[in-house]
Amino acid sequence: MTSGMSLRLDGIDLSYTGTPVISDLSLEVRPGEILILTGPSGCGKSTVLRALAGLLRPDAGRVLADGAQVTGTNRDRAVVFQDNALLPWRTVRSNIELALKLRGEPRAGRKALAEKWIDEIGLTGFADFLPKSLSGGMRQRVQLARGLAGAPRSVLMDEPFGALDSQTRATMQRLLIDTWGTHPTMLVFVTHDVDEALLLGDRVAVLGRAGAPLRALLDVPRPRELGVDRSAVRADIITALDHSGDLTEVLI
Structure with a gap:
């Protein structure tokens, strides 16, 4: 897998169900990075993600992928939603094999590759289970594997861990970091949780x-370990939100 494409929003206006949400937003996502979109409910985080994915055309401005204008969806830009988007009639293995098929992987090798992904996400023994038989955290693991198995050059994630309990959410955060480290790509991640954004x-x-x-664009200290001091960046995020009274909506 490559280290990812570049994505750029060039002065875009966006609306949702006819209501203006975003006005004149410019933002660049670098190849190989994880960019977090955060902010209060209703500020347009998910709407921006949909525009990056090619699911929503801007009312004005342009969305660019490696300098070319985005006019629709593309397998190089995978999307992982919060809601369960697995095909319910397909097993865990079959859901992942579908992504492999769409990327052009020969049929003979798909099962072995899918099994490798299943092992990597910690679901060994669950290959033949249907989504309805899995917990929420397990389904999100499968969604993560399916999203990355297609070898996209960017992955766009819309609050994928928002419905999980705190312990499962922490486990999924660690899994995402580890899996992204093994299969690097450009990743845009929407969350309203400041601490998740910083991690x-x-x-x-x-x-x-x-x-x-765009109220602030901040670099986060690395490496991605719990002991790293990110208090200064956290304070900057809180300040950016507090200026308009949005703070209470993102501190959970």
Whole structure:
């Protein structure tokens, strides 16, 4: 897998169900990085992600992938949603094999590759299970594997761990970091959890409302370990949110 593409928002306006959400937003995502989009509910985080994926065309401005204008979806830009998006009639193995098929992997090798992914995400022994028989955390593991198995050059994740309990969420955060380290790509991750943003992101883009679509763009100290002091960046994020009274909506 390559280290990822570059994505750029060039002065875009976005609306959701006819209501303007984002105005004149410019932002670049670098190859190989994890960029976090955070901010209060309703600020347009998921709407921006949909535009990056090619699922939503901007009302004005351009979305660019490696300098070419995005006009629709593409297998180089995989999307992982919070809601369970696995095909319910396919087993764990079959869901992952579908991603391998779509990337052009020969049929003869798909089963072995799918099994390798299943082992990597810690679900050995569950290959023949249907999604309905899995816990929420297990389904998210399969979604992560399916998203990466297609060898995309970017992965766009919309609050994928938001519905999980705190312990499972911490486990999935660690799994994402480890899996991304083994299969590096460019990743855009939407969350309203400041601490999750600081743990996962190389940079954090704080979105806001009312004419201030990008309130802050901050580098996060590395490595991605719990003991690293990120208090200064956390304070900057909180300040960016607090200026408009949005703070209570993101501190959970």
